[in-house]
Amino acid sequence: MKSRVYIESTIFSYLAARPSRDPIIKAHQVITRQWWDTQRKYFKFVISEQVLREIEAGDRAAARRRIELTVGMPVLDVNDEVMALARRLVLKRIVPATFMGDATHIAAATVYGAAYLVTWNCRHIANAELRTAIDRLCRNGGYSPCIICTPEELIVDE
Template structure:
């Protein structure tokens, strides 16, 4: 994995410009999981696979050391598949600024204390100027009720919050 401190908000490649997308662990879980019989999970798996195969080349995709750690947990076969999917992606590191924002997100009740890892995912994107946070975690991260507090907390610290969305929401027409 490549390691860098702060990716550019956009990546210029010739005449086109690529936005940066941080892929959170839930996306990898849907991408690499065995096919589900649950209709919602099946739909999420399909949308994730479509985004990964068709849309991903349109973006500069990054993950973090936290994603790497989370992806490596659980069933060894599943962990191997998740880690293989991100093996060539640039890796963001947790910094003191990330820790400060994650703590502020919890203290300002944007996320509950039990969602500390989720606060770190959000902080990682805001501190590093990443445009999009791609997630299927709609309980704490891609949550319409939490979004105003997430955005206010980021901006209070002088940071632009990421656009938080699911793979389904980041499909180009």
């Protein structure tokens, strides 16, 4: 059985964007494209309503490219249970209140039992400093926390 992987909106942004001039962003784009092309077959990718809200914003052409990448992926509801966990992440100051969307990604992946949450958001989501607090809060709420990582950390050798 394939592991469920929650794909956060930054992944679609890197996949759909024009090549960046910034060397770090450009490297992330290349890594993301290689990961997407080689690793998709090993996992069951899912997104949430929060992902859709985020990738639909901005330039219409870019939004269309991002949305096309999600075709066929199950969309997880951002329900009361997800929002309750997201609010706890904010109340405990693990995620800043101004970044409720980031807390919602963590909560959706956790509530729906994703094995992994893949993101390039290393400030509020894939942040090693926050990891213990996120895991503890999830476990205290009766959830099994997902592994939060970047694409370059989730590799199945072929």
